[in-house]
Amino acid sequence: MKLYYHPVSTTSRPVWLFIAENGIDCELKVVDLMKGEHYQPEYVAINPNRMVPVLEDGDFRLTESSAILKYLAEKTGSSTYPKELRLRAKVNEMMDWINTQVCVSSPTAWSTRRSSPTTSGAATRRTPAPSPGARKKLKGG
Numbered sequence: 001m002k003l004y005y006h007p008v009s010t011t012s013r014p015v016w017l018f019i020a021e022n023g024i025d026c027e028l029k030v031v032d033l034m035k036g037e038h039y040q041p042e043y044v045a046i047n048p049n050r051m052v053p054v055l056e057d058g059d060f061r062l063t064e065s066s067a068i069l070k071y072l073a074e075k076t077g078s079s080t081y082p083k084e085l086r087l088r089a090k091v092n093e094m095m096d097w098i099n100t101q102v103c104v105s106s107p108t109a110w111s112t113r114r115s116s117p118t119t120s121g122a123a124t125r126r127t128p129a130p131s132p133g134a135r136k137k138l139k140g141g
């Protein structure tokens with residue numbers, strides 16, 4: 001297995017810790033967000049969302065920290081992701097809360113976001129929509 005991550009990334013850390021805690025045999029590959037490595041074509045080919053973490057398990061590739069954690073927990077038979085319906089639902093509740101309420105509002109304003117040439121014209125999650133004036137220009141109006 002291989003994990004693409006960054007140590008300061010709040011979404012990478014739970015995955016990284018889960019791997020460490022469970023002694024999972026996994027190569028750790030730092031993607032240097034500070035240098036904009038996640039905007040380089042080699043990494044964009046791995047994750048078009050230009051984000052960490054990404055897990056590779058053989059030819060299987062998975063993005064999204066929550067999905068990765070669930071995958072790893074299932075794969076290792078970890079009790080942290082219980083099989084019992086309601087216990088699992090409560091774990092999912094907390095993981096969804098983190099994804100939708102904490103991570104979205106956290107200021108992950110990586111310095112490279114706007115300066116990367118690969119962002120021009122490409123739709124990224126937080127790329128602002130063009131202003132009406134700019135839209136007119138684009139249409140030639």
Ligand SMILES: N[C@@H](CCC(=O)N[C@@H](CS)C(=O)NCC(=O)O)C(=O)O
Nearest residue numbers: 009010011051052053064065066110
């Ligand atoms: N929903 C994704 C969010 C991943 C995410 O926000 N990753 C941040 C680091 S914490 C990232 O790669 N940011 C790069 C950027 O925004 O330029 C997940 O849970 O994996």
